[in-house]
Amino acid sequence: MAATDYKFEGWLGLDASAADGKMVWGEFEPKPWEETDVDIKITHCGICGSDLHTLRSGWGPTNYPCCVGHEIVGTVVRVGSDVKNGLKVGDRVGVGAQSESCLGRKGDECKACASGMENYCPRGHVGTYNGVYLNGGKSYGGYATYNRVPAHFAVKIPVEIPSAEAAPMLCGGVTTYAPLKFHGCGPGKSVGIIGLGGLGHFGVMWAKALGADKVVVVSRTSGKKADALQMGADEFIATDEDKDWARKNAGTLDIIVCTVSSTSMPLMEYMSLLGMDGTFVQVGAPDDGLPTIQQFPLIFKRLKLTGSLIGSPGDIREMFELAVEKKVKPWVREVPMKDANKAICEFEAGKPRYRFTLVNEPEQHQQGKL
Ligand code: NAP
Numbered sequence: 001m002a003a004t005d006y007k008f009e010g011w012l013g014l015d016a017s018a019a020d021g022k023m024v025w026g027e028f029e030p031k032p033w034e035e036t037d038v039d040i041k042i043t044h045c046g047i048c049g050s051d052l053h054t055l056r057s058g059w060g061p062t063n064y065p066c067c068v069g070h071e072i073v074g075t076v077v078r079v080g081s082d083v084k085n086g087l088k089v090g091d092r093v094g095v096g097a098q099s100e101s102c103l104g105r106k107g108d109e110c111k112a113c114a115s116g117m118e119n120y121c122p123r124g125h126v127g128t129y130n131g132v133y134l135n136g137g138k139s140y141g142g143y144a145t146y147n148r149v150p151a152h153f154a155v156k157i158p159v160e161i162p163s164a165e166a167a168p169m170l171c172g173g174v175t176t177y178a179p180l181k182f183h184g185c186g187p188g189k190s191v192g193i194i195g196l197g198g199l200g201h202f203g204v205m206w207a208k209a210l211g212a213d214k215v216v217v218v219s220r221t222s223g224k225k226a227d228a229l230q231m232g233a234d235e236f237i238a239t240d241e242d243k244d245w246a247r248k249n250a251g252t253l254d255i256i257v258c259t260v261s262s263t264s265m266p267l268m269e270y271m272s273l274l275g276m277d278g279t280f281v282q283v284g285a286p287d288d289g290l291p292t293i294q295q296f297p298l299i300f301k302r303l304k305l306t307g308s309l310i311g312s313p314g315d316i317r318e319m320f321e322l323a324v325e326k327k328v329k330p331w332v333r334e335v336p337m338k339d340a341n342k343a344i345c346e347f348e349a350g351k352p353r354y355r356f357t358l359v360n361e362p363e364q365h366q367q368g369k370l
């Protein structure tokens with residue numbers, strides 16, 4: 001298929017009102033083609049909390065028009081002559097929240113890229129949407145028909161994982177997998193997951209798959225308790241329903257991954273759940289920053305407060321292997337791509353149980369009707 005046989009079209013945010021369900025369908029200009037790129041015909045794309053932050057310019061001014069979506073699954077339809085990772089036309093691949101890093105191209109060695117931690121590349125990290133590639137092109141995400149991306153950031157998906165389930169793993173999944181792995185989640189560890197949304201539900205399943213002794217979900221109400229237990233959680237704390245929850249559970253956890261993105265979250269109470277030398281990993285990213293931190297809980301228990309950014313292509317491959325080995329099954333509802341505006345409104349209202357995956361209907365593609 002020649003490059004001109006297909007159009008890059010998608011749901012475009014034109015201003016901050018897009019986050020209220022006002023994205024408009026339209027054409028966009030993908031990055032100028034390079035021979036290290038692939039083009040992907042998108043079949044699926046998950047909806048991530050970050051899509052909403054970006055659509056509403058929550059993290060700073062968004063470069064509109066912006067097509068969000070960074071949990072992309074599709075079929076490779078074009079492969080550049082310099083693509084080195086063996087991708088071929090017809091391969092089923094996934095693209096997560098990052099689509100470029102410097103990969104040492106800026107001359108001197110980049111420690112992050114050289115060690116397989118492209119997500120921490122300080123000089124060339126380009127987001128899959130709302131970013132600018134090293135060649136000057138804008139990045140557009142996966143609420144769309146096609147995606148053009150440097151092949152290094154397109155990962156082959158194991159046959160065992162259905163596309164609708166692979167999609168949310170590419171950001172929501174790896175964002176919880178990577179810190180749990182990095183901070184030693186496994187036998188002998190008690191792990192807390194705060195916020196049972198898209199990221200949180202993956203966190204529970206990865207912690208169990210990695211062999212943690214105990215997984216505790218911290219949620220606002222008991223509404224998701226049955227689900228959490230079904231996902232493999234051992235205990236459940238409903239913070240709005242027990243005013244003594246922090247004291248009762250103090251010092252019981254080794255690692256916490258916090259997916260909450262509210263500025264008014266009870267951060268110090270969450271941290272009090274850690275025991276000596278415990279690690280608190282913040283992955284949720286509130287528009288207006290974190291609450292104030294008090295020093296003594298950190299000092300008295302030698303706690304570590306840290307963050308974590310998505311995962312590298314290598315992390316994504318490793319996560320897929322674990323998902324296949326341990327039969328990790330995300331809770332996903334498929335939603336037609338045409339209903340993306342409705343779906344983001346439902347997402348904002350906290351409706352997903354626990355991720356929505358947008359699906360392109362093949363016949364609509366063929367008729368050019370999407
Ligand atoms: P989500 O599905 O909406 O889940 C967030 C969960 O947080 C909710 O399900 C809810 O859980 C809890 N929550 C919401 N409002 C709260 C409040 N006011 N106080 C306490 N808890 C609250 O969103 P997501 O897709 O998982 O994304 C979560 C955050 O992670 C977003 O900020 C997103 O941008 C960020 N993120 C970061 C990275 C990274 O690399 N660090 C990557 C992807 C996403 P309960 O109902 O259980 O309370």
Ligand code: ZN
Pocket residue numbers: 048049050051070097171172
């Ligand atoms: Zn994301």
